Amino acid sequence: MAHTHQHESIEQELECVSQVPIFQRLAADQLTSVAQVTRPVLAKKGGAVFSTGEVSQTLYIVNVGQVRLYHLTEDGREQVLRVLNPGDFIGEIALFTDEIHTSYAEATKDSELCTISRAALTALIKEMPPLSMALLGALADRLKTAERQATLLAIPDALPRLAGYLQEVSGHRAGTIDLPMSKQDLAAYLGMTPESLSRKLRQLVKDGIVETIGRRQIKVLDASSLAAVAPV
Amino acid sequence: MAHTHQHESIEQELECVSQVPIFQRLAADQLTSVAQVTRPVLAKKGGAVFSTGEVSQTLYIVNVGQVRLYHLTEDGREQVLRVLNPGDFIGEIALFTDEIHTSYAEATKDSELCTISRAALTALIKEMPPLSMALLGALADRLKTAERQATLLAIPDALPRLAGYLQEVSGHRAGTIDLPMSKQDLAAYLGMTPESLSRKLRQLVKDGIVETIGRRQIKVLDASSLAAVAPV
DNA sequence: CGAGCACTTGACCGTAGTCAAAGTCGGTGG
DNA sequence: CCACCGACTTTGACTACGGTCAAGTGCTCG
Numbered sequence: 387m388a389h390t391h392q393h394e395s396i397e398q399e400l401e402c403v404s405q406v407p408i409f410q411r412l413a414a415d416q417l418t419s420v421a422q423v424t425r426p427v428l429a430k431k432g433g434a435v436f437s438t439g440e441v442s443q444t445l446y447i448v449n450v451g452q453v454r455l456y457h458l459t460e461d462g463r464e465q466v467l468r469v470l471n472p473g474d475f476i477g478e479i480a481l482f483t484d485e486i487h488t489s490y491a492e493a494t495k496d497s498e499l500c501t502i503s504r505a506a507l508t509a510l511i512k513e514m515p516p517l518s519m520a521l522l523g524a525l526a527d528r529l530k531t532a533e534r535q536a537t538l539l540a541i542p543d544a545l546p547r548l549a550g551y552l553q554e555v556s557g558h559r560a561g562t563i564d565l566p567m568s569k570q571d572l573a574a575y576l577g578m579t580p581e582s583l584s585r586k587l588r589q590l591v592k593d594g595i596v597e598t599i600g601r602r603q604i605k606v607l608d609a610s611s612l613a614a615v616a617p618v
Numbered sequence: 619m620a621h622t623h624q625h626e627s628i629e630q631e632l633e634c635v636s637q638v639p640i641f642q643r644l645a646a647d648q649l650t651s652v653a654q655v656t657r658p659v660l661a662k663k664g665g666a667v668f669s670t671g672e673v674s675q676t677l678y679i680v681n682v683g684q685v686r687l688y689h690l691t692e693d694g695r696e697q698v699l700r701v702l703n704p705g706d707f708i709g710e711i712a713l714f715t716d717e718i719h720t721s722y723a724e725a726t727k728d729s730e731l732c733t734i735s736r737a738a739l740t741a742l743i744k745e746m747p748p749l750s751m752a753l754l755g756a757l758a759d760r761l762k763t764a765e766r767q768a769t770l771l772a773i774p775d776a777l778p779r780l781a782g783y784l785q786e787v788s789g790h791r792a793g794t795i796d797l798p799m800s801k802q803d804l805a806a807y808l809g810m811t812p813e814s815l816s817r818k819l820r821q822l823v824k825d826g827i828v829e830t831i832g833r834r835q836i837k838v839l840d841a842s843s844l845a846a847v848a849p850v
Numbered sequence: 851c852g853a854g855c856a857c858t859t860g861a862c863c864g865t866a867g868t869c870a871a872a873g874t875c876g877g878t879g880g
Numbered sequence: 881c882c883a884c885c886g887a888c889t890t891t892g893a894c895t896a897c898g899g900t901c902a903a904g905t906g907c908t909c910g
Contacts, residue, residue, distance in 0.1 A: 457769045459849040465769045482751070482758040489765075511750060518743060518750035519714070525757040526714040532764035534720075537689045537697045539771035540809035542867070544898065569857065577772035582898055584858055601856075601907070617691040774899070776866065801889065814866055816890050833875065833888075 402426065402449040402500035406473055408520040416514055423506035429453070429493035436477075440487050443504035447475040451497025454571065457489050466575040468531075469494070469567040478525060481507065494567075539577045541617055547576055548586045549616035552596065552606060560609045565602045590615070634658065634681040634732035638705055640752040648746055655738035659731045661685070667723035667731065668709075674719060675736035679707040683729025686803065689721050698807040700763075701726075701799045710757060713739065726799075771809045773849055779808055780818045781848035784828065784838060792841045797834045822847070 400421045403409050409420055427446070429435050435453055436442050446453075453470040467489060470476060480487055481504050502510075511518045534554065541547045551572075556563050565572060573583040587604075590596045595612050597605040606612060632653045635641050641652055659678070661667050667685055668674050678685075685702040699721060702708060712719055713736050734742075743750045766786065773779045783804075788795050797804060805815040819836075822828045827844050829837040838844060 457765075459769070459773065463773075463849070465772045467765050467768065478754075479758045479762050482755040483762065485762075488762070508751065512747045515744045515747070515750070518747070518754065519740065521754060522710075522750065522757065523714040525754065525761060526711045529757060529761050529764060530711045530715065530717075530720070532761060532768060533689075533699050535768045536699065536764060536771055537691070539768055540697045540806070541691070541695075542809070542897090574772070577774070579899060580857070581859085581900085585898090588858085617695070774865090811867060812889070813868085813891085817866085820890080 402447060402498075405449060406447050406475065406500075408475070408524045409517070411516055411520055412514065416517075419513070420502075420510060420517075423510065424500040424502050427499045427501050429497045429499065431493055431496050433493050435491035435493060435497075435499065436487055437490050438487055442477065442480055442487060445475055445477045445481055445502045445504075445507060446491070447500045447502075448472050449498045449500055451493060451495040453491050453497055453499070454494050454567070455489055455491050456574070464574055465577075466567065466571045468575075469571065471566060475524075478521075535575070544576075544578050544582045545586045545589065546615055546617040547578070548583065549590070549612055551576055552590075552604065553609075553612055553616045556606045556609070556612075558609060558613070560606045562599065562603055562605045565604065569601070634679060634730075637681060638679050638707065638732075640707070640756045641749070643748055643752055644746065648749075651745070652734075652742060652749075655742065656732040656734050659733050661725035661729045661731065663725055663728050665725050667725060667729075668719055669722050670719055672719050674709065674712055677707055677709045677713055677734045677736075677739060678723070679732045679734075680704050681730045681732055683725060683727040685723050685729055685731070686726050686799065687721055687723050688806075696803075696806055697809075698799065698803045700807075701803070703798065707756070710753075767807075776808075776810050776814045777818045777821065778847055778849040779810065780815065781822070781844055783808055784822075784836065785841075785844055785848045788838045788841070788844075790841060790845070792838045794831065794835055794837045797836065801833070 400417065403417055403421045403424060409417060412420065424447075426449075427435075429451070435446060438458070448470045449472055451472070453474075453476070455467045455470065455476055457465040457467060459465060468474075476491055479485070511521070538547055538550050538554075541550065552563065555566075567575065569583055570580045573580040576583065578586075587596070587598065590612075591598060593611070595606070595608045595615070597607055599605055632649065635649055635653045635656060641649060644652065656679075658681075659667075661683070667678060670690070680702045681704055683704070685706075685708070687699045687702065687708055689697040689699060691697060700706075708723060711717070743753070770779055770782050770786075773782065784795065787798075799807065801815055801819075802812045805812040808815065810818075819828070819830065822844075823830060825843070827838070827840045827847070829839055831837055
């Protein structure tokens with residue numbers, strides 16, 4: 387489990403809080419109030435931030451590193467729900483619904499997170515209406531992404547599923563994409579095997595639609611051909 | 619497009635508002651304030667509540683009837699995102715993110731909805747902190763459902779996908795389920811064809827795990843066998 | 851520089867999609 | 881109240897796509 391600093395200065399909390407989109411609209415003194423109720427948490431690469439079944443009424447904000455959020459199905463498959471990079475947050479479901487976690491959160495790199503307890507956040511919201519709007523906006527955004535993922539996953543064929551994803555992360559324009567996760571995680575996210583992902587990606591490369599650069603970058607060469615392959 | 623009543627009494631709005639879970643924690647006088655800014659809307663069976671591309675900064679709450687929310691993919695497939703029954707709401711994404719609708723909403727029965735504009739809701743939230751907590755809770759809940767749907771859809775085989783769905787709507791217990799949508803919509807929701815759904819359902823019936831009653835009901839006979847088939 | 855892990859490639863097989871057609875339920879109108 | 885019509889659902893045969901298993905290649909990080 388992660389280790390909590392006890393004697394940190396307020397500065398680290400401020401750094402964390404000020405980086406987060408949901409807090410960005412707040413005034414300086416409000417930021418300080420927020421920072422005062424956060425607690426930093428460290429998680430080593432491969433370590434768990436939380437697991438299924440835990441009753442953690444805490445909001446986690448990723449400050450440094452990367453956290454992978456996934457469901458574990460009974461047959462051992464990991465369904466990647468999303469990958470959190472600095473500025474992203476998790477735990478909002480547990481925060482607002484009184485339920486136990488149904489997913490695992492695991493650091494894929496050495497990571498640094500800030501946490502806010504449910505009680506503290508509730509108090510903050512009462513004081514700062516803009517904060518609740520920001521939170522609502524962030525949740526709505528996440529919901530949109532999740533529904534989009536569901537739409538993608540419902541596509542029966544792997545090629546358009548991949549194309550749809552690439553289209554989305556590229557913003558429908560030609561250009562270089564930094565993949566937010568490893569190819570095997572991406573495969574799970576898209577509901578296919580790493581083998582299928584590899585084959586379909588290769589097909590797109592062969593057709594001159596995309597180009598791979600190293601392991602974590604893909605360059606979209608022909609956005610319109612990509613759109614023709616994608617079904618959305 | 620739907621027709622708006624202009625000269626309704628406040629009573630109808632109150633009926634609508636008081637039925638909605640997100641408003642249920644409010645005091646009577648607060649409910650009245652909410653009711654004052656809502657506008658009822660009627661939608662005939664088969665009629666559109668809104669379509670892709672519309673810039674509607676409005677929250678829709680279903681009061682009577684049923685509304686189907688779906689994406690249309692380029693190959694003509696309809697991906698059902700969800701089906702809204704009385705008390706459910708839509709439009710929150712457009713409300714908080716300044717974006718155009720990416721989905722269609724269509725009434726599957728003659729329906730009655732209440733609407734609240736973005737401006738009005740923002741004002742309400744400022745006045746009533748509990749309301750924002752309720753909204754956040756509702757959104758978090760929806761997010762959880764969407765992530766769950768994504769997990770289900772990522773399952774490669776159709777049988778466990780169906781079993782997982784049945785498990786979920788039955789609350790993991792034996793008993794009768796009222797399907798919230800037609801089988802062909804359910805097939806789309808689960809990312810398979812109506813033919814596959816029919817075959818897999820039949821298999822569950824043959825194995826004595828479930829029983830079909832008419833077209834819209836399924837009775838779970840053996841919850842533990844169902845759990846054995848489901849992968850979640 | 852080396853070891854291990856991520857990724858790729860290949861061959862085979864099973865499952866679900868497709869197309870076509872029959873069957874059945876539900877609602878509407880006489 | 882019953883009969884009909886239309887949409888939903890089911891069934892069947894065929895095909896192909898992707899999953900599985902196995903082995904090979906190449907980054908990347910220590």
